[in-house]
Amino acid sequence: MDKFRMIFQFLQSNQESFMNGICGIMALASAQMYSAFDFNCPCLPGYNAAYSAGILLAPPLVLFLLGLVMNNNVSMLAEEWKRPPGRRAKDPAVLRYMFCSMAQRALIAPVVWVAVTLLDGKCFLCAFCTAVPVTVLGNGSLVPGLSPPELSRLLARVPCPEIYDGDWLLAREVAVRYLRCISQALGWSFVLLTTLLAFVVRSVRPCFTQAAFLKSKYWSHYIDIERKLFDETCTEHAKAFAKVCIQQFFEAMNHDLELGHGHGVLAAAPAGSPAAPATDRAEEEREKLRGITDQGTMNRLLTSWHKCKPPLRLGQKEPLVGNGWAGVGPRPSRKEVATYFSKV
Numbered sequence: 001m002d003k004f005r006m007i008f009q010f011l012q013s014n015q016e017s018f019m020n021g022i023c024g025i026m027a028l029a030s031a032q033m034y035s036a037f038d039f040n041c042p043c044l045p046g047y048n049a050a051y052s053a054g055i056l057l058a059p060p061l062v063l064f065l066l067g068l069v070m071n072n073n074v075s076m077l078a079e080e081w082k083r084p085p086g087r088r089a090k091d092p093a094v095l096r097y098m099f100c101s102m103a104q105r106a107l108i109a110p111v112v113w114v115a116v117t118l119l120d121g122k123c124f125l126c127a128f129c130t131a132v133p134v135t136v137l138g139n140g141s142l143v144p145g146l147s148p149p150e151l152s153r154l155l156a157r158v159p160c161p162e163i164y165d166g167d168w169l170l171a172r173e174v175a176v177r178y179l180r181c182i183s184q185a186l187g188w189s190f191v192l193l194t195t196l197l198a199f200v201v202r203s204v205r206p207c208f209t210q211a212a213f214l215k216s217k218y219w220s221h222y223i224d225i226e227r228k229l230f231d232e233t234c235t236e237h238a239k240a241f242a243k244v245c246i247q248q249f250f251e252a253m254n255h256d257l258e259l260g261h262g263h264g265v266l267a268a269a270p271a272g273s274p275a276a277p278a279t280d281r282a283e284e285e286r287e288k289l290r291g292i293t294d295q296g297t298m299n300r301l302l303t304s305w306h307k308c309k310p311p312l313r314l315g316q317k318e319p320l321v322g323n324g325w326a327g328v329g330p331r332p333s334r335k336e337v338a339t340y341f342s343k344v
Contacts, residue, residue: 026070026109030063034116041126041159045152048159052127056117060110067106073098076227086308094223097216104201111194118187121180122159128179129158137178138170222312230305240288241298 042051068074077098080090117123130152134143143151146169157164158175166172206213292298 026063026067027112030059030109030113031116033059034113034120039122039126041122043126043157043160043163045130045149045156048126048129048156052123055123056114056127060113063109063113064106067109068102071102071105073102073224076224077102079227080223083309084307087311088309091216091219093212093216094219097213098220098223100201101220104198115187115191115194118183118190121183124183124186125176125179126159128182129175130155132158132170132175132178134170137174139168142169236288237290237292237298240286241293244286244289244293 039055041048077095080098081095083090132155134140134151134155146154154166154169155175157166158170158172161172164172286293292301
């Protein structure tokens, strides 16, 4: 259990690196899933496009949702978005930063799926086989002899070599090479555009809004750390509360049993007896309760934490932010700054 606890603490302390690793694993898994996927084009007019659109769009959507579900910050973002303002106002910039941070990681696997699908070309071949220019690539003189439904039905069988019988009109290899060339061109263009977009988002955007970016990043980390510390404090309090309740239960049962047997043994233990350390430990457990010793008070505390979180101010009458730092009023001295941070 100690090893699992150490692993869990390591993952919590390195959550960002862990999520990056999970996103990378999902990206590799999406590529492996596509290579193991049995692509079966229906080879029917009207069905080819629908099947190809489903293969191109449905798995990326599932991978995107899985990326969001596996991110622990989803519940934190939903809680921060839906909570009542109370004594702490909600910052939309922080919510946007949190959502963008999660969306960037969750989009890695869908982007890999779409890129692999386009570079492979099967999906594009199935979707646009009926749009092949027969007059340019095939025997155009025979096209007027076919009705549009017959021509569409014949071209829809191009992805299926076992049932395609239109080599007299258009060689299947020519159509396949033509469509796969276009699909791969679109795939590399998609990879280039997503790479440029990622570069702009990750590198260029903070340069233009550095102050707002740093503030959003700081308070996003603060909300995450505050939530973890609150959960840890609640766990510690629940453990101490349960321990004290169980001790009181056994003490009461022991007292009732002694009264039932007519023994008046329950008396105060002397200072040097073995019961004294147990009493000291009980007092320590009571101190961990921080004065909250009943269910109703704890419920009110939890409700107050949700509805009216304390303001982000550690008791200073006039916070240092807004005077010398922002150019308003005299700049604070080093001694004042040191005193301020020592109080924080």
